[in-house]
Amino acid sequence: MAPAYPQLTTYLNEAGTDGYLINADGEDSNQYYLSGFRAMGNFVTLYVNGEVRLLVPDMAYARANTEGDGDSVRRFSEFDYGSKVLEHGPARAGPIVTTEFLAENDIDSVSVPASFPNGAADVLRAHGVNVVTDYDDTVGDIRALKTEVEIEHIRETQRANESAMAVAERMLERAAVESGVLHLDGEVLTSERVRRAIEVTLLEEGCALDECIVASGAEGATAHAVGTGPISAGDPVIVDIFPRNKESQYFGDVTRTFVKGEPDAKVREWYEVTREAYETALETIQPGVTGEAVNEAVCDVFEREGYPTLRTDEATEDGFTSATGHGVGLDVHEKPKLSWGGGELRPGHVVTVEPGLYEQGIGGVRLEDLVVVTETGYENLTDYSRELGVM
Amino acid sequence: MAPAYPQLTTYLNEAGTDGYLINADGEDSNQYYLSGFRAMGNFVTLYVNGEVRLLVPDMAYARANTEGDGDSVRRFSEFDYGSKVLEHGPARAGPIVTTEFLAENDIDSVSVPASFPNGAADVLRAHGVNVVTDYDDTVGDIRALKTEVEIEHIRETQRANESAMAVAERMLERAAVESGVLHLDGEVLTSERVRRAIEVTLLEEGCALDECIVASGAEGATAHAVGTGPISAGDPVIVDIFPRNKESQYFGDVTRTFVKGEPDAKVREWYEVTREAYETALETIQPGVTGEAVNEAVCDVFEREGYPTLRTDEATEDGFTSATGHGVGLDVHEKPKLSWGGGELRPGHVVTVEPGLYEQGIGGVRLEDLVVVTETGYENLTDYSRELGVM
Incomplete structure (x- = not known):
């Protein structure tokens, strides 16, 4: 019944x-x-x-x-x-x-x-x-208001997600650099290879996914480009994974950024500001605060540091070119939104927090966790290093 | 453009x-x-x-x-x-x-x-x-009218499908029977294990699938039940795989039925009649013939042999409880249909032919190929043994 x-x-x-x-x-x-x-x-x-x-x-x-x-x-x-x-x-x-x-x-x-x-x-x-x-x-x-059982489902998918992220990270770690391009086990390391390893890992964890993002260099700046071809040393690699558990049907969502070799000072700065925006978002999240207010706080950080946002230019393709986050559950994008028009947060809302900075033709960085709003603030459902993964 | x-x-x-x-x-x-x-x-x-x-x-x-x-x-x-x-x-x-x-x-x-x-x-x-x-x-x-390029895409997905079917068949072949239940590599062989192997194979072939059917015994008679639990010797196992190539986005679709050990005489008879219905469908398919006519010819075979069809009883759950087939392309179910109301077939139509017989509480058998209508008849896009897979 x-x-x-x-x-x-x-x-x-x-x-x-x-x-x-x-x-x-x-x-x-x-x-x-x-x-x-x-x-x-x-x-x-x-x-x-x-x-x-x-x-x-x-x-x-x-x-x-x-x-x-x-x-x-x-x-x-x-x-x-x-x-x-x-x-x-x-x-x-x-x-x-x-x-x-x-x-x-x-x-x-x-x-x-x-x-x-x-x-x-x-x-x-x-x-x-x-x-x-x-x-x-x-x-x-x-x-949008999740029960304990639903939160447990999402947590389980996010655990699988962390395993897949670890597999991707280890591949990048193990890779050698030859003529500026990553090689692993005698072959060029491509976005496709990393993605395949992520997919197999998730399958073993009982999860399915239509696609995931392993986008390096300039592709990292194109919204939702999944990434193709060889990965170059020094380029930031955005790994964004959002699978669904086949049994429970609940999604998870996580993003990390890695760099094999030495990143540009610009990339380091992007990440530092993104991390600050991320921390600001988490500090803002609590019941009664609107999703819009969380997003505004994030835009404040980026704009203060001199980056365009969708608030300063609705059509910008450089800077902070997305909203802060979205609900996750039976859909990978659902209510509530941490964006313009986003309503009041309530305990049981599960949302991504995913600030990032992008520059067309160059690349981007993004940091994304999945959190649940609690009576007193939030609980992070994601357990994975939040540093820029330089290796 | x-x-x-x-x-x-x-x-x-x-x-x-x-x-x-x-x-x-x-x-x-x-x-x-x-x-x-x-x-x-x-x-x-x-x-x-x-x-x-x-x-x-x-x-x-x-x-x-x-x-x-x-x-x-x-x-x-x-x-x-x-x-x-x-x-x-x-x-x-x-x-x-x-x-x-x-x-x-x-x-x-x-x-x-x-x-x-x-x-x-x-x-x-x-x-x-x-x-x-x-x-x-x-x-x-x-x-519904496919170009040569689209037919090539579907053919490619069907190749992957055949690889996956072979993996499933080999698992059943390699299994040993202990106390009437299949065991493989020291563990009970379940529908879930076979399905997982199919999924990994398809992933390696660049295909994705939400689910596939490995349904044995009584579950084989429940429309679209994916199948769960241990597989028993003597039970017909319906393996129905319908993945999508992630690059081309085109689906394939194939079904075979296997039995580990000796099937009942009833299952052998079901398969024989199903095979005859399958041959009848293929002989009927050509440009200008309606999908409805193909389905009627298939119903004729089943009814002549004394099995109920949806034509004799719209709500029957025993006998031939489905229609003969459906178009396959960017959707796994699309036009044209080999069913009541199915219109004229034309060269370039790609359809499944999937007669089967089912009995609630007992099980079922199904044989499904994917064919393209040609100027003179049809070309079968499926290359896999059409015998009842007794092993």
């Missing part, structure tokens, strides 16, 4: 709708959170009267019953889905079945997330259902 | 809309297909006058320019995104920026996929944009 979500019930009362409806595939974290079920393909989750009621394709029915948290599970064939597909096509048949499912539950109006598919919303409206978009992502707000 | 898509232009002319608009994250295959760009987070792709025009968050701007296929790239900050976030909130700010982007492109009306976010559609409509849902998924139709 699914737990009741008083905050969601309150939201529905305020919105004046009968239920909260999600129609998404098993990758949608809001749906997984409410349903406890990750199907292949689309299914429907309805929250009404404190209950979670599922409507799933027949292929997913057995799993929905055994794995899901739904208080009840219906399946498409109970609503004559097959003939609806033939008459209306597959894209309309699911939403038409949904309207009958809603009618059965005495639902005339629903709140839906902003991501709710427009094709389904149009069909529901054509069948007289009032569809109201929840632009505030209420389920996302609920998800 | 992105290629022009005449079929999409024709669709827009028929729909009477000015452009085709996608607003999704980098995982959306239609958007990736048109834009050539996989961003973290949401961005916007507009197809108009034979051109692909992108609107991306500033963080994604550099990558959109270097990696994307867009004929032009604009970024959020050019439309005063920051202040719109503060005034309207993050969920409305993106769509509001999109309305200005559309106005700049002289667009009053757009076609959108059924999955287009309703929150954005509501904002666009409130700003006077006519939003028409494309329930036929026209971009999906275009994607």
Whole structure:
């Protein structure tokens, strides 16, 4: 049985709708959170009267019953889905079945997330259902506040993350420099090789990841470039890893910066200022402080030291070109944000703190930890040296 | 520069809309297909006058320019995104920026996929944009017809898949039976161990996968159960692998069934009938034949041999409880379908053929290949023994 979500019930009362409806595939974290079920393909989750009621394709029915948290599970064939597909096509048949499912539950109006598919919303409206978009992502707000169990899951993923970071660091340590380029075990050491070692380590730890970042030199300054090719001595190497535990589905997130050989004075200075910004962020984090205020404090540090930020220039590609952090949980980017518009922090919020400095064509440095907001401040979920990794 | 898509232009002319608009994250295959760009987070792709025009968050701007296929790239900050976030909130700010982007492109009306976010559609409509849902998924139709290059990508993923299948088969072969349970290298052989070996093999081959199926005994009969725990002698083991190449982003898909020790006569019969259904499907596949007709031919075989199908009972959990196959490409499930309502096959369609028989509480068998429709019939992209793997 699914737990009741008083905050969601309150939201529905305020919105004046009968239920909260999600129609998404098993990758949608809001749906997984409410349903406890990750199907292949689309299914429907309805929250009404404190209950979670599922409507799933027949292929997913057995799993929905055994794995899901739904208080009840219906399946498409109970609503004559097959003939609806033939008459209306597959894209309309699911939403038409949904309207009958809603009618059965005495639902005339629903709140839906902003991501709710427009094709389904149009069909529901054509069948007289009032569809109201929840632009505030209420389920996302609920998800952002982690239970002890969820924090433990995130901690476990972060442990795997630290093991992977150690593997990357050891590869850089063990590498020899030949003509300015790193070599390991007789071959050029590339971003791809380091990434592969990280991936294998995480797999052994029960984690999966689509990608991770091992970006050296100029690539370190390109937001989200994963990094390619040989790693050069003296270049800062940004290693940013954000895997998901395959069992718990919770993410971790960590970044460190390494340099093989002697970094430029500029890189050392970047790191020093970044470290100061990082410390400032942590000192600022506590319940009642807004995510925006944390980010402002970080911008203050960078700007005081003469670096551009997105506050001084929304389009800058040099300086502090990101926000301070974001929530992490079932999504690698979720609420709350340590950024402009970021709301009040509360105990149980899990956020990254990831200041950095970048210069296009040159490179960048970043330091990222994952912390949980506590009653009195924060607890760092990350246990890894925070020095610039010069070796 | 992105290629022009005449079929999409024709669709827009028929729909009477000015452009085709996608607003999704980098995982959306239609958007990736048109834009050539996989961003973290949401961005916007507009197809108009034979051109692909992108609107991306500033963080994604550099990558959109270097990696994307867009004929032009604009970024959020050019439309005063920051202040719109503060005034309207993050969920409305993106769509509001999109309305200005559309106005700049002289667009009053757009076609959108059924999955287009309703929150954005509501904002666009409130700003006077006519939003028409494309329930036929026209971009999906275009994607379904693969070029030679795409077929080569799929072939490459399928090669990796065969390597992984061989690793799984060898583990089962090498296993010893003790008290009816498989043991390998001194430990009980579980579904999880086989799966881990498959995952590591695929990783080494440059592929990623969220999950794969190694389901033995009764679990083999539960649709999409990934399989857990010790593998018993005599039980059919369904191994279904569907990874994605991390470079090309194209999926492969293959299934084989193995038995360590002597299978029941029932399992042998299931496999024989399944193999006949498989051969029938392949003999049926050619241009002009519908996916529905292929599936009907497969159902004919199973029903003739006395097994229920979804045609005889939409809710059956025993017998042939799935459809015959589905398209594979940038998505693991895409058009065309070899199922009810499946349309005409055309050269370049890549589909699975995956008949199987299942009995709840007992188990199941499945045989799955991946084939491409050619001018004269089909070419099998899978090279792996099609016998029931008894060892």
